[in-house]
Amino acid sequence: MKRRDIVMASAAAALAALPGWSRAQGFPKPGATLKYVVPFAPGGLTDMMARTVAQKLSEAWKVSMIVENKAGGNAQIGAEQVAKSAPDGSSLLAITLTHAANVALFPNAAYSFTQDLRPVALLAGSPMLVVVPANSPIKDFKDLVALSKNKQLNAGSSGNGTPPHLTMALFNELNKTQMTHVPYRGGAPSMSDLIGGQLDVIFSNFPESIAHVKGGKLRALAICSLSRHPMVPEVPTTTESGMPGLVVENWTGAMIQAKTPDAIVDSYSREIIKTMYSADVEERARQQGFRVTSKGADEFAVFLKSEIERWSRIIRTAKITAT
Template structure:
């Protein structure tokens, strides 16, 4: 039996043992109903693409209309607030990322609570951060970066304050006891342009934002912030291999729902989403987009999310990171 079949069979057996759960799950969703899959980012990004893939599969499986609704803005808070304040009947679900875990520390006065107003459904996939330098940089590998950053001030770009590239740079500084100069941009594309042009020394980048430039010979990838190498760049070592085992950062994507949503509905979403992510076509599509399927059900994802919030809270406070 394949690993995915074992996971799904075990999940099904566990759920079957909960009194009344089976009937409650059968009542949701009602035929002909509409479900909003809220993506708190602009269309076209990886989170949006993954949500649309899952939404289509849910539509096919449940014979209802699952519509992706993009609610960008407020550092991903606008869409999150919408679902946090929605009716707890399963009709709205939220796509979240590492950004939301960091937002807990970055926005202490947010109009909703990630941990109180929303509850975990499932972790779907992760995309490792890729450390890149200009192709003509004297920094040839990750050990060079570690050494050079201790001898002179390096400029590290990011797609904005508090974004995953910024947080990864801050984690590097924390582990290496150095202080790179952070240069925030409005998005990943302009930061890549300046890195290629030599105005920046390094970017701890979102994988999809830099991989094309690496493949095109404009940037050199020197490390992957992951536990294992990536098939798209098999010759690039992990940070663990290159001398910094603590530099593990994946920009993950997951789903949450209004906190008072009944357990039966949450578990139905969780089980179906895990099944979707393990389908061969979705796994392959995720791989092509730079993702690795990293499924976790509601309880396991809840523990993971708690750890991520605590981890980035510490880094944000240590580095004195603010949202602006």
């Protein structure tokens, strides 16, 4: 039996034990209109993943599920909208590692991430990739570790408190160094400056740098995961390169208004897991750099709690602020 079939069978068995295994009575009504709120601009990987799930839910439930992009406020605007929505299952929220970090970055937010929202399902994750310009004298990850202890290197990111910034902060902590952080407004401009030689390194979101690596403009030093990535099998992991603590994955999941009934949450969890482990979606995710790691509400809640604790500590230690 293939790994995917085993995972799907296990997931189905686990979900069958839930009290809400059968579709929540009356939800959703055929022909209903539901929202999948993405707190980022259209076109990003979180957006693409949400659209894939929304399409599958629409087909399975015979409803209209609209993806609504509500970018801004470091992904807080869309999150606040769902946090303050009706607890009837009509609005779903796409989240990423950014939201786990936001708990520490924005302690006075207009909503409580941990109290006004509840986990529905984890969808997939994508490991961070350590990249330098193709003509950089830094040839491998061990070179980076050694050079950063003797020279002030510049590390770019897509903004303060973003996954590339947090990964750099974790590297600094583990390596007892202080790279200079250079924040940008998004991943694309930071990649342009790295390629142009204005930056030394970026601990990048995999999808933002992989095309440049494949195109020969960037060199990948290591991948921040426990196993090598099938798209770059020649690139060693950070564990293989001597830094096992630098394992970072930017993930995407779904949450919903906190008072939403369990049966509705269970219906969403079941259908999302079924969708993510379907052959076509899993392959589409793989081509986009994701690894499907779909989990139901309870498992996702445990994972999310650990991510909030992990990044809150890093943010405090590194004195990271949102501005």
